[in-house]
Amino acid sequence: MTRELVEDFARAIGDALGAHGPAVEAARSYTPGDYSIHFFLQIAVILLVCRITGWAAKKWFGQPQVVGEMIAGVLLGPSLLGLFFPDFQAVLFPKETRNILYVVAQFGVGLYMFIVGTTLRLDHFQSKARSAAGVSAAGIIVPFLFAFAITPYLLTISGLFLPGIGPVSATLFMGACIALTAFPMLARIINERGLANTSLGTLSLTAGAFDDAVSWCVLAIVLATFGGGPGVALLAIFGGGAYVAFMLLAGRRLFMLLGRAVEAKGELTHTLFAVVLILYALSAFVMDTAGIHAVFGGFLLGVCMPRGLFAEEIRRKIEPMTVVLLLPMFFTYSGLNTRLDMVNDWKLLAVALGILAVSIAAKFGACWLAARLAGENNRTALGIGALMNARGLMELIISNIGLQKGIIGPTLFAMMVLMAIATTVMAGPLFELVYGRKARERGELASLGGSTTG
Template identity: 35%
Template structure:
């Protein structure tokens, strides 16, 4: 394919991706669902499983093989911007006096699904072979199965909390705080899993661990004060500040990718160490364009994710696996989150609300699944199963939240109104007026 033809195909595919994904996201929001649900659905629909099956000629014309690297590059850039913003907004100081409860909920909501997922990977090895996994699972594959069940999507959860008016309530604060801690734990375990998975790396994993630890220490101890002096001390204009920070995030992502992790870890780390304003306030001139750029370009990531979904490989075993994995994902998250919140002092309704909120996976799950697929920890059929699980759990969060609210309303005691007024005097049958009542007051 000539360079001119490549550019033509890429521009046409980009136009289709942006329009279809954002239109589907708008439709999902009209149906009271998160924006991501519509975008992911559009990505799957534009992939080879649906569009490629219904109109293979149109799919080949719209998405020729030659533009694959360009689309992947846009998707990776969108992920770097998005996760840099996530890391920049991550502030565990917001825990306040609910810190112990949030930590307890986060640990329970990670450990229980992690144990169940890893245990099921060992218990159902024969069924996983039918989904393309090897006979002997590596330790990294087993751990990744647990990570896939334990993830919570902070962006989707935050959006649901805001849309339901829970941002200033106890369950809303505990759920968002616990999800932030879950993010830290989940990304750390996932980083270790990907590093242990090997791959085409020239460095042995002990060296990579050592270099990664040194890089993290360098970023935390050196990068933040240097950036603070450069960006805030010189009163640099917002557009130049944004450009330099995005370059910083991309460079950090390049280092972690070189170490055999993924660009997502470098981007997240760059966001965490990026300096805030005085008092820990987030810079709106930085945060607003980050959200705009990431929301505009994330559809490329959803399309790349959809390209790897293989509906044609889904037989009865695959759909049964979707049902089982979704049920496990919902039950383990809601159950562990609810029990931990209840033990942390929340009442039954608030604890149940926290558990339901933590069951949302969404974009964060897709990012982890893509990283696992690229590292060889997932087969394509199992990746498809887990993508449907992520979509199903995200779809179920809002209805389950409404159900918990209805249960709370039914459990609320109905106030009893006692009528203390004296009954009116009986009307005589002969039609005469009743005698006046003497005032004894």
């Protein structure tokens, strides 16, 4: 009965949108009006599902709102909605409209990382430089060593990597996937747990940013072996590095003028707000063009922006719309590309669980040990390992690139998605177990649910 009601509802929506199923969607010619109709309906559904799922995640499982939203994106994709109600899912999210959703999603996640960058305490990083360097190095080197160990076996399983992929390229790709930290996810968990202004939060964010930047550079090298040419890798490493150096050395001084203007006016005027958005768009453009990712352009700009009233005004104007509207669209777009039903036998399930175990050992274990060797106490080191272990949507992004560029097949892609979801879902409870609960009892952290980002 439920299925029949949903199918009737799908037909009704299809009538309103001028479509009745995948075949019709593929055949029809879209006009600008068609795109806007779909887009508004998608926004309504995405916000509804994300709010409900996020509330359930917090209420019943003690997960941050962001984890519920990530799961909501998968639920709206082919793994659940498309599996049981394919006509309804096809009408709601036709392929022709996904490019629009992609652009808005990238704009939103980059803007959120800009906000996060304005909260980064560089004085904490400077005081923890040794720990951050050790955690970053361990979070890169150990995952690549594990990838070197497991990739030869993965290459023997048909369908995981596509034909023509050599062991070096496959190993580099797997190493980049395992070394990733869910940078946007990590940032939001840190904000929701009240860690944004703590040394642990700053250390984790900085190490995660560096690890992800290295992973993207490695991915650029892999892509260069598939027809992109050496220019792709050189642009990512040297072009991106030069831009980071410019922003940190010269950009921070130039942006002080914006801070003084806001202090003089007592507020962020519309003109100054427009200037900030222009700078954000340009920074995201530069990093995207360099082959790294737009989110790092947003984060780097936020890091270089003045603190005080300027940063407070930026967060007040940008954060609500970004968190409530734009980030859920990012999660949904990623979920639309996820097919969990591809892992469909015991052997593949065992491989997926093996990749999960290796990923946890390589990231959580290595970062915990590095923090301990750098002098952090065991509780803090375990907290850093728990946070760094989350992969989230950054994993989905890099896995999507591998799928689109012909490096991996749909089955390995599904395994990487399972790893991303599992490591992200476990991040919050594991962090609470090893660090958060005791820190909160001592008054070192804000209480759960006290964040404005939920």
